[in-house]
Every structure is written in structure tokens, then in C-alpha cells.
Amino acid sequence: MHDDNPTIHIERFSEAHIEGITALYNDPAVARQVLQMPFQSTEVWRQRLQAENDRAVKLVALHEGVVIGNLGLEAFSRIRRAHAGSFGMAVAVAWQGKGVGSKLLTAALDVADNWMNLHRVELSVYADNEAAISLYRKFGFEDEGLFRDYAVRDGQWVDTLSMARLRRSTKT
Template sequence: MPTSKPVITLERLNESHIEGITALYREPVVARQTLQLPFPSSDIWRKRLVSDNERVMQLVALHQGAVIGSISLEQFSRIRRSHAGSFGMGVARAWQGKGVGSKLLSAALDIADNWMNLRRVELSVYVDNEAAIRLYRKFGFENEGLFRDYAVRDGAYVDTLSMARLRRMPGAD
């Protein structure tokens, strides 16, 4: 008998998701692969939600109402960098490798391309996060450089890759 695929929905982050997103980033595996500090409070996420900045789009992935992933896409505010943005995301350990990251990234890139008109989307990713690097490459991101000793994780400095996806604009040569 075929196994049915779990239904995953996306929503814009709102007050009803605060406890779920806090729990997501409390997962050591998730916090470890981001720049988040461990043991985030709900108040931190609530303050991020209150930010009235139309250049920021925050989405959550839900399964049966529970937050299982998130992505935040931000268009740069400087005029000469307004064609570019960056994102960060996290997926609950139990849901990694099950299409949640692809679903989140696909939605964020659709917004970047068709609503924010971004030409460049960039990110940094720890060099040992092979699954994330594969995901980003699948969506057209390319390595641009290496940041050595970029962040502290588990008491040691770790390197990150700088990656970006450039979108060809209509009418460009």
C-alpha cells in the first residue's frame, strides 16, 4: 500500500506561530546550523515579527498546524544594493531531507523573483552542511567565496561558504 505524502503548508509568520518557531530554533541541530543562539525566547521572535519592514518576508512550513521549518528573505535596504537580498532558514531535524527546505526555498525565490524583483539572492552556509549546500545548488546557487573562521560553533571557529544565485533579467544580454 503506497504511503501518503504528508501535507505541508506555508504561511507568513504570525503571532500564532511564535511558540512553534521558538521551539524550532531551540532544537540543537537547527540552532547549530544557523547564526541563532541556543535557547531563544519567544519574546525575541515576537520582536522580529513586530518589525514593520516590507523588505522582509518570513514564512513558516507547517504540518498539521505545527511549525516544522522557516525561511526569512530580506531585501537589502541600501539603494545601490536594493537589487539583492539574502535569506536564512531552518528545518526541524525530523523533517530534514523530506522536501521542506525545497518547498520553503522555492516559495522564497518566487517572492524574490516575482514580487521583490531581486536579481541577486545570497547566503552563507557552514562548509560542513552538505545537505544545505546540495539544496542551494539545486536551486542555482553557486559558490562565490570562503569566509574563514566566520562564526563560533561548539566552541570552535567554523568556515562558511558564500553562495549566490543571479537571475537573468528580461531583456538583458
């Protein structure tokens, strides 16, 4: 696989990244594309980090030590949904379209497939976020449904698209 941007490094989210994660999600342009509230404190992210469990992996994308992206993947805990998980991600505005999302998804889906043995990975994305939808489709995610008036953004109700990727067995 060709590495489009070797200056982007992926690693597990840790205490060292809390201020960077807080800054990422407090950028108004990033906050409007995710389901996080604006003006979150570093303590909110510290608590999320401390809520670590073995059914989740939390990644950061770094450039020269600065957090430029984040992805959290979690397998569902209910026994009848244990084959499935979901993720959410964000990329700093200046880094969108530069391979950060692809690197995060490559790393997360490797863990989902080869370590968590997930058959199904799902997500929700704002229906007008064409760049993100295109990225997800590139990784094999397919549209499953439209949630009308799912969330509020900029004082307006907005739709989200439900997408999922089913891992097919490669054994014959």
C-alpha cells in the same frame, strides 16, 4: 511541478507561529546549523515579527499546524544594493531531507523574483553542511567564496560558504 509532500503547508510567519518558531530554533541540532543563539525566548521572536517591513518576507512551513521550518528573506535597504537580498532558513531535524527546504525556497524565490524583483539572492551556510549546500545548488545558487573561521560552533571556529543566485533575464 510535482508536490512531493502535500501535507507541508507554507504560510507567512505570524503571531500564531511564535511558540513553534521558538521551539524550532531552540532544538540544539537546529541551533548548531544557524547563527541564532540557543535558549531564546518567545519574546525575541515576537520582537522580530513586530519588526516587519515591506522589504522582507518571513515564511513558516507547517505540518498539521506544527512549525517544521522557517525562512526569512530580506531585500537590502541601501539604494545601490536594492537589487539584492539575503535569506536564512532552518528545518526541523525530523523533517530534513523531506522537501521542506525545497518548498520554503520555492515560495521565497517566487517572491524574490516576481514581487520583489531581486536580481541577486545571497546566503551564508556552514561549509560542512553538505545537505544544505546541495539544496541551494539545486536552486541555482553558486559558490562565491569561503569565509574562514567565520563563526563559533560547538566551541570551535568554523568556515562558512558564501553563495548567491543571480536571476538572468529570460527576455530575448
